[in-house]
């Protein structure tokens with residue numbers, strides 16, 4: 102180890118040496134400093150079976166109790182926390198120069214949204230399972246209508262903005278009004294059910310700033326992750342924050358597929374588990390002796406898991422083990438498919454929906470590690486849930 106003085110005085114490296122310390126610690130970002138300054142804890146792991154289990158600590162600036170969440174692989178990509186709105190109370194009014202969406206974990210209440218100087222406010226109601234978005238830099242106040250605490254999960258682009266601007270006043274006390282993200286029209290927070298193709302990949306999209314019940318709303322057929330898989334991506338308040346709601350049928354599981362980090366899967370309904378492992382371990386990690394490096398999380402409504410805990414591409418695979426379908430919402434921050442690297446107009450392929458033997462990153466059931474199917478079948482028997490995986494899906498293409 103170099104002496105302290107070697108860290109404060111520049112020395113050119115000797116002729117055959119390389120400059121720098123060689124090894125060094127990841128530095129806290131401005132967003133890490135912000136979380137520290139807010140005075141509530143930060144939960145860091147691959148996931149948690151239920152965010153209701155996180156201890157809530159008074160968060161003075163917000164007027165509630167909370168806990169930051171930064172699952173592995175999402176650092177700097179987007180921000181997350183749980184916050185409890187006090188019984189028969191409200192959070193403090195705030196505005197901020199970042200996007201924010203909320204999922205109601207439990208409770209019932211209202212949210213007021215307006216622009217500085219407005220006399221009229223949007224007011225809408227929410228309950229467990231509601232999802233809504235606060236437009237960038239709009240004023241808002243979250244009110245609890247019940248005599249017990251209401252718990253909300255927030256996802257935002259705070260790390261992205263704070264890490265770039267690094268000035269809290271510019272983020273939390275900025276007079277700019279985004280007329281392109283906010284409207285005073287009466288129907289601004291009216292839930293819209295109409296579905297249209299998203300402009301990038303042609304998948305089902307809903308333009309709506311509020312979803313009253315994300316756990317039970319209609320989802321159109323998608324079929325990309327498992328047979329019968331349903332999915333919609335809500336597009337809210339002109340956000341860059343990208344997310345979708347998807348559902349695996351009961352008695353079925355998704356194919357594994359690989360990509361880099363950003364996505365966090367949050368359970369809305371049913372129960373299940375997720376496996377995630379680095380792509381370099383291959384498509385059969387248990388058979389090849391790497392089973393100890395596969396990470397697993399079991400979760401239920403209110404639980405969440407990171408799809409790719411490390412920097413490189415990780416496979417992840419989701420298993421529905423309850424009588425009910427397994428419904429997830431996946432949050433990505435501003436890392437939406439239209440923002441992948443490459444010049445405008447370059448041909449991009451939905452490679453996570455294409456099997457590895459055809460050039461994609463999805464592991465078809467017939468190529469997967471035999472342990473996956475054995476364990477899943479045993480788990481369903483244990484839970485008394487019918488297995489709805491078709492044995493034909495496990496046969497290689499030439500055999501079908």
Ligand SMILES: [Fe+2]
Nearest residue numbers: 360364408417
């Ligand atoms: Fe994924």
